[in-house]
Amino acid sequence: MRLDRSFYERPTLDVARDLVGKVLIRRLQGRRLAGMIVETEAYVGSEDLACHASKGKTARTAIMFGRGGFAYVYMIYGFYYCLNAVTETEGYPAAVLIRAVEPLEGVEFMRKRRNNSNSDWNIASGPGKLCMAMSIDKSLNGEDLTGNVLWIEEQNLHPGPITTSPRVGVHYAGEYRDKPWRFYVSRNPHVSRVPNGR
DNA sequence: AGATGGATTTTC
């Protein structure tokens, strides 16, 4: 059952926690790629110095100021893309970064897109990896997550206990650096590996 | 197991 707009137009921390255990679906050339979300991060409003919207409303961040339930996709480090689900209502800029999924459908297709990774845990265990595996790039920026290209479903899966931690790679964010706004499934191998000092 | 550096483009 597909999540509707009312799911996304709620407080971002609630959405981030509730997205863990849901299933991200990508329709591509008549094929269905799917993975259970095992790791998310919340980026909450213009006060949050880790949130891109803290720099104000620009061409890049405009999508986050709109209604919830749309995709915010951006390129990072010149190589990779990151996928976010915009949250909250019109005028409040926030989003949830989808950091990792456990592949469920189209696994071999995704493995190929990931340079034939031989280990399943390495296919989508990071925000850049999952975009590579599921063929998500900037052409999906602004995509309606209640449509039939990219969406998230409730499948009543039981991922197990959820842990929180500080967000990854936001050392520059001052007092917001240590907010426990990362949510992930404990001991799930498809969660991203976090290097020391990041 | 942990640290370091390189690839490369978008952003303001």
Added chain:
DNA sequence: AAAATCCATCTC
């Protein structure tokens, strides 16, 4: 100039 990353390649 720095970035919501990933990977290869060192070192212990």
